[in-house]
Amino acid sequence: MSNDALVLLALWLLPLASAILIFAFGPMLRRSAGVIGSGAVLVPFALTWVLAASALGTGGLKVHLFDWIAGFSFGLWLDPLSLLWTLIITGVGGLIHVYAIGYMWSDRAIARFFAYMNFFVFAMLTLVLSDNFVGLLVGWGLVGLASYFLIGFWFFKPSAVAAAMKAFVINVVGDAGLMFAVFVLFAATGSTAYADVFAKAATLAPATVLLACIAIFIGCAAKSAQIPLHTWLPDAMEGPTPVSALIHAATMVTAGVYLVARCAPLWDVSPEARALVGTIGALTALVGAILGIAQWDIKRILAYSTMSQIGYMIMGVGVGAYQAGILHFFTHAFFKAQLFLAAGIVIHALHDEQDLRKMGGLGKKMPLAFWAMTIGTLAIIGFPPFSGFFSKDAVIYGALERGYPLLSLIGVVTAGITAYYMCRMLFVTFLGNNRGNVPDVDLGIPAREHSEPHFGESAPAWVMGAPVAILMVPSVVAGWVVFGGRWNALFASDFAPKPESALATVLPEWLVGVVVLAFVAWGVAAAYHRYGSFDATVSAVERLRAESQRMAQPLVRAFYFDDALEALFVRPARAVGSAFMRVVDPHVIDGVVRDVVWLAGWIGREVRALQTGLVRGYALVLALGAAAFLAYFALIGASR
């Protein structure tokens, strides 16, 4: 085994070793678990850079681990695509680990927390480094499991446990879809290795590829919170904030983007699948942004914005603008992690208060959080020259270039809405007067239970501050990688070159950029007028109260997705009529155990009715079966 291979193996297994170590010796380690855990992620980050050169070489770095059975082998594969993901997982992940030392400082179970976090990093690395579908599927399942543990980390909170269950169940639905896809691809190509499957992709029947793509995308939609499987993501914010930053913003939820990009050869031969994924992505972007408008919980706003931004990425990779979608993943990882970490500082300082209405005027008290949040917001709304500007623009223009003007238009509108709700959050949190002492009723906040604030000593401020400060740099500059066309050249071996489209020649890229900027400017202005101007901040209490009382119900209830998804989803599913579609029924999505789904339940009950319990009836079935057997055998016997 070459040195590179050993290094790759080490960076893959280090987080696992650390997780086991911390789990075994947790009570003894206490806070030093955080140091070990962070080290076990930052060291692989450094190791990844060592491998960058060989990963960018022809074919990437391949490490064959072991032969499984004849025709199946397990291995790792570091190519530009997985290299990018590995860098983000370990780099951003490492910073979040450091931050978490401070955030979890006074938590008794800090060791357990870092064991889970390291386990997650290992699972995520398995997902992106695997060179075949089986390893991918294993990683896919394990990240779901890690996410389940971490969302429910504060298991004494019923809401956290419920959210964890919901996330787990939807993820299992996604796993089943992905498993189905692997079976289909395997049945069609006789292999589970990426290389073999993709080599044969062009020769497969279009229907097979479409079926596989749809099944894969069910997995992606569940993992990446695409409608209609998105409802778990806002709830998942019940977990500790570093978890939200790492799993539910920067890495795990982008696994769907990774998978679609990885399976580009499949999508390249199936225009229908391409249209489907692109459309779902665009709709998710739009719906997520709209839902972000009506939230008061700072983390839920960020959750919806995550959903919306992943919608952009999925739209990008879906329509075939792979480089653009991946670029957006790249920049998003920085600025979204930064937004979450900054929000975490605020939440931590206010003793677990997450309601915007109880904040206000925090800009002077927490300058670091304020500036971090401002830079993150500028990045996410696509303000030049911050990173989000380049990537979002690339996605919107990419959709146009590849002949999806409608999706592109949705992207433009969404950009405006994004600017509005992100600035709304920023202004309400940091400008005006502090409303921490205003009674809930005066702010229109319904009666609620206050969670017990954490008491005890705090970590040195730099532990949480430093990662946020470091993240500010890439949040600003990450988008500059597009200059000189290097970014696109990086993935030239992975993706087919873009086709020329008539529309793209009419509309130059700078013009699209200007249109997007106009929408963004409108969003910022509207938000400033409503929440940021002097008048608005002076009368903030009355305004917020009035607003929270007459806010549109559909928005508050997230378009009734949880309540009324049935109406939206059961009918098309019923029309499709396939039992498999039933799996994503709202009952399941909602995690409610009922007599399961209508069709499945109906078929099941019909079959049950055949089982009368009467011995003679069974004997008759037996005899009829025997008669059928005999008829067949008499036939072939006579033919001889």
Place this chain on the structure above:
Amino acid sequence: MNPYVPVGIFLGVAAVAATAFVLVPGLLARRKPNPAKSEAYECGVEPTSVVGGHFPVRFYLIAMLFVIFDVEAASFYPWAVQMHALRAYGLLEMAAFVVVLAIGYAYVWRKGGFQWR
């Protein structure tokens, strides 16, 4: 022509015939039950007890045990016929058989299977 082809045909005929014999009466027979018809006839006297009579459950159990040991005893027959030819080997085999049977017998006895409670 294969000599067994007629057998195959017979099989089919037999299946149909046998099924028909059992099914046809149920389909064709007229059924007009009335109270008088349904009554059990016992020399003009109304029956006072269940016609078949009820045997105690113990009866069945003893009968079952009898059947088992009886049939197992039937296995002695082929051995007895060839006893001299089989010599020691046959004796050993039969001894083993009897031991197994004896353990079963002891088990039933100890569990009270032979008691007429």
Place this chain on the structure above:
Amino acid sequence: MPSTLTIPWGNADWNAILPLGVVALTPLLVILADLLLPRSLRRSVVLALAALGLIYAGFLAARGWGHPYSAFGGGFVTGGFTIVFQEIVIAGALFSLLLATHLGRDDQAGGAVALLLWSASGAMLMAGAANLMTIFLGLELLSLALYCLCGLAARPSAREAALKYLILSSTASGFMLYGMALLFGATGSVQLSAFAAPAASPMLFTLGSGLFLIGFVFKLSLAPFHIWTPDVYEGAPLPVTAFMSVVTKAGALAVLARFAYAALPQANAQAILVPLWIVAALSMIVGNVGALAQTDVKRLLAYSGTAQLGYVVAALAGTTSLGLRYAIFYLVAYMFMNLGAFAVVALLSREHEEGSHLSAYAGLGYRQPVLAALMTFFLLALAGLPPTAGFTGKLLILASSVDAGYAWLAVILIVGTAISAYAYLKIVLAMYARGAGAPLQRALHPASALPWLGVAICAIATFVLTFYPLAPSDVLPLVK
């Protein structure tokens, strides 16, 4: 010693059936112990004796690897195939013993365990039987003991299960026996090895094969001959159900595979076996659809077993040697994931109530997080998600059925899997249902160490087999 009749077999023949003999004779010790020991010791001594006997038999069987031998004039053929199936039977019986700490009343314990072992010895006989008589004897030994075991619980449903199993299984035996008579008539021999030659009457031969197959398709509970399974599984005591779900099926599969691979004449083997693939396909659909609406886990596992054995038989399609290895691997995987689920049910059982109803699982994720996690693992394994042996097994079966030219079976397998994910997910959902039964902290069964052992072994095996699909190459069945 002078004798007028030479005995045609010697030590080698007795050695060949030694493992089987140990399992058949241990029950004699068991019931003697039951008679002689004081009541307080009985149950534990009986269980220990039985376990020791099984383990010793397993050791003896494994020792014979690599020395195929045709014992008793071709009545019983040892070899890799026989040994693998015998070990599966022994393992299945051992696991059932782990769950059998509460089988029957105290004074029934000895008899119950003895019956379990005799039943297992019948299945072991089937694993090596290569002549119609030994096949029949093995099958009846297996079944007769099971009829009694099914009724060994103090509730009406157990007695009902026993009656149904008795009547339906005997009927199936009747079909099979008549098939055997026709096969004998067609070939003039009861040896499977004589069947390869062209039969005197092809008509009798095919009809006989058909009736013969029915008996084993019934024991494998493949649709539509599965109809008895849910009722019997639900009614029978838990350890007996667990035993049936593995041991009976292993024994029946052994006979079926030997018949399909080694006995049938090459010329029309594929034509004769077509109904087998059809019932396999039917089972994958019916089993999984039937599982959808079940609220009793034992019932659900009955349907699931129908579907799982459908996958196993599908692997045999085309009777390729690779297919047989994969079928055996999947059977082993099925044994572990299935018995693991049964062990969880055993852990949830109370004195007078088996923990098989869905309500026992509501909110289990909160009450017994480890147990719920393991149950989830087993169910996902049955559904075929990685990293479990169920996934590997299904992948292998897909491979072999496509290779053998039975792509349509592969398609049905995929569809069946998709349906089954839903059925299994239902229990997972129940266990993690929001706010269900949260405060109810029922203690686990007092004597739960043994089932826990079973759960642990099954979980580890299900996981490890994912990566090391043990499919020994030396397993083609022999007939002489």
Place this chain on the structure above:
Amino acid sequence: MNAPMDVDVSYYIVLSTVIFFIGVGGVILRRNPLIMLMAIELMFNAANLALIAFARVWINNAGQIFAFLVITVAASEAAIGLAIVVVVFRRAKNVDVDEVAGLRG
């Protein structure tokens, strides 16, 4: 079909087939479990008859030994069957399998 015999063997086979199907019909149609068990015995004995007849055809004693084995097994089966029927219907008024249908679905 050269074996010297008084009655052609095919008659035995036909008889056994008829008996077999009477047995099958009995299992399906009768409601009394005791009669059902008798019907099953009919199926077994039909097989016995066929076995012995074929043993004559092929001049192979295996058929007769087989039949002997079947008789023994059938007796055990009958005993166990009787025991189960007694246990199930101990307190029931009518011996009717249709009343035993608690397990279903």
